[in-house]
Amino acid sequence: MPKKHRTTNKKIANSLIYTVEEQSELLPFLLKSMSNRSRNSVKSILTRGQVTIDDHIETQHNYVLEPGQTVTILKNKEAVKESALIGMSILYEDDDIIVIKKEAGLLSIATEKEKHRTALHQLMEHVRLENPQNRVFVVHRLDKDTSGVMMFAKSEQVKRKLQDAWKENVKERTYVALVEGEVKKQKGYISSWLKESTTHLVYSSPNKYDGQHAITHYKLLQSNKDFSLVEVQLETGRKNQIRVHMQDLGNPVVGDKKYGSKTNEIGRLGLHAKVLSFSHPTTGQLLRFVADVPKSFLTKSK
Template identity: 55%
Template sequence: MRIIKNKNEQTHTITKDIQLLPFLLELFPNKSRNAVKSILTRGQVSVNGKTITQHNHPLTSGDEVQILNNQAAQKQSILNGITILHEDEDIIVIHKEAGILSMAAKDPQERTAYRQLNDYVKEDNRKNRIFIVHRLDRDTSGVMLFAKSEEIKEALQENWHEIVKERVYTVVVEGALKKDEGSIESWLTESKSTKVYSSTYDNGGKHAITHYKKVGGNRQYTLLEANLETGRKNQIRVHMEALGHPVVGDRKYEATTNPLKRLGLHATTLAFTHPRTGTLVRYSAPVPKSFYQLVK
């Protein structure tokens, strides 16, 4: 079992099949059973980036179990609708739930991801700040990246297309796709009403390429994995509309159904070169179960 420790948490890589509570009891032999259960109850344990409180949660070889110390757990308790997947001196990677704005809000009291993380880092030092690197729509869930300094933010944004190696989304679209996989290439332009339009020829817009693969589906809906070769505003939403299969819940781009009561779009994986260490890092957020249930 590989163990990585920092001041806030320890991470363990699982090497055998075992349930979560028995694993923790083995890990903390000097703690009582009730004390170990309390660690779970307080939300200090996450598996592969998702907080888990169930005692019988199954662990398999390769899973990563993160355990926060009490102080770090209390600090993270101020966060609502976002979960920290990774934090170091330069970046914070989060899992944002649908319904949470990334940054700007008309209501100055709304707890956007940006405002919550700003409050979070100020718990350690009032001078600390965070900087937004990219955005997700309010009703899109998944992995987001923030910087802890303007220097790191600029390093990431200025070299975004070179630094980012993988951007994978999970998408639920209307209808049954005839092709199991394919690619969409077009040029995107934005109107004054902020709607983005797709053109099959170079009209001076931004070049956009999306690769997609069918994961599951039925007669009404299809579950796709979309890999962005370029990252343009509303790219997947526009390309799915152009394909004739709009993202469910996306009235802006011609969807007629909203079975999930949210946008059927989830940022599953972000892989990039760390701006300071130069190493390739990869973070994932679990796909909402409702996506799979819809295409059964």
């Protein structure tokens, strides 16, 4: 049974922030922290994705909070405003592009089930506050459960310019992955030909030239006998590339059941887009954006 908890908390303009001091399940923690609200009201806040644990959106009532974690609750008034961004923050914006930091749990684009709580939809609402004709276009994607830096274009022309010369424009694209087990080599690379099955599972083909060529470079940052933190540089940007290649290495990404993981101790996928550096599509200026490595990745791999 989880222990009772104490919290230290502070308020900022649109959020309540709590630091967990003792282990507790999430719903009881929220009910105690927001004792002025009804149980149904608190459950609604959870369901709407207004609760963030460290760097990921959490909607599970029985998620177990650990001491030291930070719980952020976006206030209701902010959440219903069109201008409020849930599960993301804007790092940079000009007339051509928007760069965001996305949290794990937020979809990049709409699916059959979820149309509105996506990065694209929220940014579309954001730019239309200035002019109803404004639009936003997807340049590249991050999986729902991957956090980190992501870029969008504000016109079809800029989107095409970025995509058509992606390899030339992007100077650095660095991820960090929390993986299972102890990675043996300090650094190395994985090269394979990726194919996708009818069930949308990506895998490395045993035959050369059979599929899309994918190259992943990795460097060990820290490890213990259970987990390793690796820095990953993509030479190619194929679907699920890091996840497949880490499985090939024998060290699947934590929380990645689809690609061989047996653990989910951080309540999310252990993949984070840390750095995106590129030449601005209009000015040519070199821009570099960094999203800090999630705390849970660092503590688990110490």
